[in-house]
Amino acid sequence: MNERIRKILSLLIRNPELKMNDLTTKLSLTKRQINYAINTFNSELELKKIPKIKRNHSGDFEIPLEVIQMLTVEENKQNFYSIADGLSESDRAALILMLLVTDTGYVGLDHFIDLLDVSKSTIIEDLKKSEWLASKYELELVYDRINGYSLKGSEHRLLQLMSDMVHQHPIFQEDKVRDFLATNVSEEEIIHLIHGMEQMLHLSYSDESVDYLQSAARFLISRGLREKSNSDFLQERVSQTPEFKLLQILVSETSWQLNQKYLEWLTLLFLTSNIFEKKTTQDFDSDLQLRRLIHQMVEIFQNQTLIVIEDRESFERRILNHLRPACFRIRYNLSLGVYSLENLIQDSNHGILVELMKELITPIEKWLGKAFPEDELNLLSYYFGFQLTSHSKHQKQKPRAVVVCTNGVMVSKLMRESLKQLFPEIHFLASFSVRDFYHFEEDYDLVFTTTPLKTNLVQFIVDPIMSYKEQISLRYRVLSDLGIDQMDQAVDELIGIIQKHAKVSSLRNLKEELQYFLLQANNNTSLENHKVLPALTHYLKPNFITVINQPVIWQDAVKIACQPLLESRIIDERFYEDCIRQIKDVNYSGYLGSQTCIPHTTTDHGVLRDGVSLLISPEPIEFPGGHQVSLVMPLAFYDLTRHLRAINQIAAISENDELIQNLKQSDEVTSYQLIRQHT
Structure with missing residues (x-):
């Protein structure tokens, strides 16, 4: 599969409504070039006895599921399809350079086009900006006709460029970008390294410095593991500093094989990081x-x-x-x-x-x-x-939190994004599985988890998906328990004033409503931001709803619920198989309310595009653990930051017993209309 057909397929999978004219515009190719690429690829498919790509009478391209699976296996679609969203020209130029820094080899033009999801002419302009930026650091963007682009020049200046770009471009502090650029170094290892330095130096770095180190240290180590050069690129020594000696100890406990020059630059990253508090007078x-x-x-x-x-x-x-x-x-x-x-x-x-x-x-x-x-x-x-x-005021550093979820990576990251918006007073560093948490728990101050954990950390048990009111309640409970926000005194004073001038029928309800009001009025929170995101009906199409009237076992219910997404090439068979595996787990928490199950998984288990489907069964279906389920709603999501509003609406539906009863008595068309009215 060459890069041209890969790009054509990538666009069509993400945007199946695209016609030939759309493709020619987006790819800067002629119709003849596109047809030639597809016909050539169809010949390859025929030899492998795989169904070919066709066009129907409406001009739509029909891509067989087997082809989508082939592309999914060959490419890390999650990274390629989500990194490019919303990037500025400056960000794209910086991302090109950072890819060349962390890759250490050559990168082809088509690879840049796929990564940034723009036309060839746009990439050419972006490369000019990258070349100009590199020249400011006395670096050269070199082009080889056979291999592609590489970055040449002093290693000192190259690492200087890397450090500055992390400071200047917030995109490099996004998980998806870090994961894409540094696949050979994990987020958990970097956080553990930072925490180890803080413990051994008896200090704590500022929040800004921790965010910076999570990216800069990870990119540096990633390059150091790939680059075998022994050039002496650091003119002044830092090997006599305490930071260098302690890093030698910490790095020796890992599998990283770094030569001394990269270890010295890693030392420099810590030396230049701002300290929030030093816990010793030495x-x-x-x-x-x-x-x-x-x-x-x-x-x-x-x-x-x-x-x-x-x-x-x-x-x-x-x-x-x-x-x-x-x-x-x-x-x-x-x-x-x-x-x-x-x-x-x-x-x-x-x-x-x-x-x-x-x-x-x-x-x-x-x-x-x-x-x-x-x-x-x-x-x-x-x-x-x-x-x-x-000097007399004691500043408090934000507590560092980790999110733990038994439902895998997707829901864990979704929870983290939601909690970050809900609690700007807390520094959320990572999201883990239960197993990884126990390995790295000492690096955090508190944990938000979907299941009780055996830990001495302060822990808050939360539902993976919460309604708006549940979020408000959680915020009040957490801030009160941590002593971050003195809400109770303000509420009691307000109640005292109200009671002087009005009769209060329910003191408890009044106090609760005042708490909600004051939390919502807090300008530091972003609870309302989700309202500008797509609603549930953006993902749930009318033909994605199925009503059944015959008894089925839960495995068949999940399969029937997934069928519309499968037929629309939003998921593949791996999605269903992984959901079945998860639901069988005794710790599975993919239930909302008392009658709703939301099977879901991550992009590496069969999510191809965004979509939500719904199975409605008037007669409850018994799921593992004795759950009586009437709504089965498979969720296929890519960009986890855009789905918070839809998730909240699903949570609200699952708590609305009257609406669920009406759905159970309706056909597919009426059901969709009911859902649209409530979202």
Whole structure:
């Protein structure tokens, strides 16, 4: 299967409504070229005794299921089909470069076209932008007619480019992008490495730094495992730092085979990461000179401003925690990253402090041999001022959470996306299976799980899919248990005021409604964002509903429910087989309400496109565990961030006993109309 036919098939599978004219526009090919590619491929299919691709009288392409399965096996469709969504020109150029950084070999033009899902002419323009960006780092985008594109130049500058791109492009902190670019290094291993460094150094990195390290460290290690060069690309040594020595220990406990130069750059990533809190008063011997310079800086500040700093020793240690990574960033020309300084710095006092800081920082600039750039100076000024005014206030770092689900990767990631929106006060790092959780549980502060776990961590048992009201209730419970939000006092005060002027018939209901109201009014949450996403009827078509009136066993019910999706090439047989395997598991939690089952799985088990179907049985069907099911609703989803609204609507339907009773008494057409009215 060549790249041209692969691209044609990819487009048709994702968009079966495309006609020949649409293909010519999207692929920048002529009708003759497309027909030739399909005819040539049909000849290959005929030799393998596989049904051929046909066009019906309406001009639609009909692709046999066997062909879709063939393409699915050969390509990692999940990555190819979801990474490109919503990328800007700048993001595409950065993604091209990052693919060349992590791949270490040559990448063909057709591979870029498939990955970014744009035309050849667009890719050519993107490559020009990539070439321009690479030139800023003295790197060259090289083209070989046989092999494709590669990135050539100093390894130091290449890794510098990689680090800056992670800072500047949020797409590199998306799970799907990280998983695609670094298949040889797992998310769990990187989080474990970061946590290991925090424990051994007795500190905690800021949330921004942890997010950065999850991507930058993973990409670096991925390249280091593939690149066998022994070139000395780091001019100044970092091997004498405590971070290097501790990383040597941690990396030796893994299967990674990194040469010293990549281990030194990995050290540099940690050295340049901002520290939220240092849990020891011990300083490294290598920091004595910087500590002396900070002492001089504070002395001059006190003399010029006549401000006496309380607990000066503690203040200087906190400034060291910020200045040390800043000095490493400046020494190695690494960018600060995105810290939204324009939102932090708004008052005139800060402007005065910046001017003063320009003078105070001079001795440290002489020691470094380099000047502080404006963004670093601004952040230092803000941090200095913040420590002066807030030293007595104890800042709390966001607790780090993991999501555990017994239903596999898809629902686990869906839960994580939903919980991230629900709890901006919590840092959700990963989503695991139960087995992986027990291996890495020490790296987290709390866990959201669909099943009780044997752990000492704070755990919250949650349903995999929650209605809007259930989300609000969970948010109130979690924030109250963690002491993050002092809601009770505000609610009690409001009730006291209301009782002075009105008669309250139900104090309990009033308190509950006030809690809901205050949580919804909190601007930090994104609970309403899901309303702009596609509704359930975007995925559930009228012909995807089946009503049966004869008794069936649960396996047959699932098969009948899946049949419309199978016939529409939204799933293949693997979907049904994996759903049956899951439902047999005693811990299966794919039930909503008391009468609904939602079979589902991931893209590597037969999900080809987006779609939802529905089987309605007036007589309950007995599923494993004694569940009496009347609605079987298979879910086939690709981009898990777009389906939250539809999922919430399914949850609401499953809780609506009156609607379910009406559905059980209706035919296919009426059932669809009822669902449309309620969504």
